[in-house]
Amino acid sequence: DSGVTQTPKHLITATGxxxxxxxxxRSGDLSVYWYQQxxxxxxxxxxQYYNGEERAKGNILERFSAQQFPDLHSELNLxxxxxxxxxxxxxxxxxxxxxxxxxxxxxxxxxxxxxxVL
Amino acid sequence: xxxVEQSLFLSVREGDSSVINCTYTDSSxxxxxxxxxxxxxxxQLLTYIFSNMDMKQDQRLTVLLNKKxxxxxxxxxxxxxxxxxxxxxxxxxxxxxxxxxxxxxxxxSIRP
Numbered sequence: 565d566s567g568v569t570q571t572p573k574h575l576i577t578a579t580g581x582x583x584x585x586x587x588x589x590r591s592g593d594l595s596v597y598w599y600q601q602x603x604x605x606x607x608x609x610x611x612q613y614y615n616g617e618e619r620a621k622g623n624i625l626e627r628f629s630a631q632q633f634p635d636l637h638s639e640l641n642l643x644x645x646x647x648x649x650x651x652x653x654x655x656x657x658x659x660x661x662x663x664x665x666x667x668x669x670x671x672x673x674x675x676x677x678x679x680x681v682l
Numbered sequence: 683x684x685x686v687e688q689s690l691f692l693s694v695r696e697g698d699s700s701v702i703n704c705t706y707t708d709s710s711x712x713x714x715x716x717x718x719x720x721x722x723x724x725x726q727l728l729t730y731i732f733s734n735m736d737m738k739q740d741q742r743l744t745v746l747l748n749k750k751x752x753x754x755x756x757x758x759x760x761x762x763x764x765x766x767x768x769x770x771x772x773x774x775x776x777x778x779x780x781x782x783x784x785x786x787x788x789x790x791s792i793r794p
Contacts, residue, residue, distance in 0.1 A: 566724060597782070606786025607725075607770060620781045654724060671782060673724030 567591065570655050570674035578682055582643040585677045589636055589657030595619075596638040597658075597671060598630055602651040613638060645681045652676040686785035688771055693791045700758040702788045704771030707752060711773040714747060716756045719768040719787065728756070728769075763792050 567590035577583055589596050598610040609622035613632035624630075627645075632638040642649060656671040685707045694700045706714070711733050717725040731738045731745045731754075738745045744757040758765055768787040775781050 566726070568724070599784070607784040609781055609783055612781065622781060622783075656725075670727040670730075671725075673726070675722070675724050 566672040566674065568655060568657050568672050568674035570653075570677050572677055573675065574678045574680075576680045576682065577645060579645055579647060581645050581681075582641065583645065583679065585640040585642070585653050585655075585679075587638045587640070587655030587657075587674060589638070589655075590672050593657035593659050593672070594636065595658045595660065596632055596636070597656040598624075598638070598640050599654040599656065600651045601654060601676070602648075605651075607654070610640070642679070645679075647681050650679055650681045652678050686771055686773055686783050688769075688785040688788045690786065691789050691791070693793060694761050696761060696763060696792050696794055698761055700756075700761045700765065700790055702756045702758075702769050702771075702790065704754040704756075704785055705752055706754065706771070706773045706783075708773060708775055708783075709749075709752070710775055713774040714745075714754050715770075715772040715774070715782075716743075716745065716754075717770040717772060717784070719770065721767075725770060758790075761790075761792055766790060766792050 569588040571586045594615045597612045600608045610624040611630050612620040616632050627643050630640045654676045656673045658671050688704045713730050715730040716728045718728045719725045729740050731747050742759045746755045768789050770787045771785040
């Protein structure tokens with residue numbers, strides 16, 4: 565158990581809908597990262613927050629948004645869903661900011677939220 | 683640019699050594715990592731190497747870094763069935779947009 569909690573574990577929805585994925589980081593971790601894992605794209609970095617502020621953005625679509633709340637949990641909002649958004653969405657956390665995460669060398673991953681868009 | 687590439691599949695015989703390769707493009711990488719993903723689970727850090735090192739050994743795992751060629755490898759000695767997983771190479775970029783970028787993962791399967 566990594567200490568990172570993601571909900572829901574599984575979600576099935578229809579095209580055009582909107583969903584929210586939730587992540588609770590490990591106790592004491594200030595950084596939260598979101599990744600998308602799909603069969604054809606591998607593990608794609610979406611976005612990172614550190615202590616409530618957005619720190620880095622990857623290949624995140626405009627239809628997607630995220631935020632980190634004062635209690636450090638994070639939510640990833642996916643809207644106007646398309647079939648191609650079906651994937652496993654991972655949240656990871658670390659104590660330090662991404663560049664400094666290298667000092668500890670580790671991201672702690674949740675078990676992921678599997679989204680299926682029909 | 684930021685890109686980490688790995689081959690998608692590797693099959694080895696139980697007891698043999700497995701070598702998983704990775705290439706990266708960003709020379710500003712500070713740390714390079716190997717993560718393991720077992721079925722139905724998130725990724726877990728296996729080992730990491732600082733960019734000014736050439737080699738790191740940790741029990742059955744050996745990491746080799748060729749910074750000139752931007753090539754990273756993970757060798758698993760005496761491969762066991764429990765080593766079956768997807769192995770991800772990742773780099774930490776300490777730049778204006780600090781990120782940790784993962785490769786697509788190499789699925790390691792073990793045959794008896």
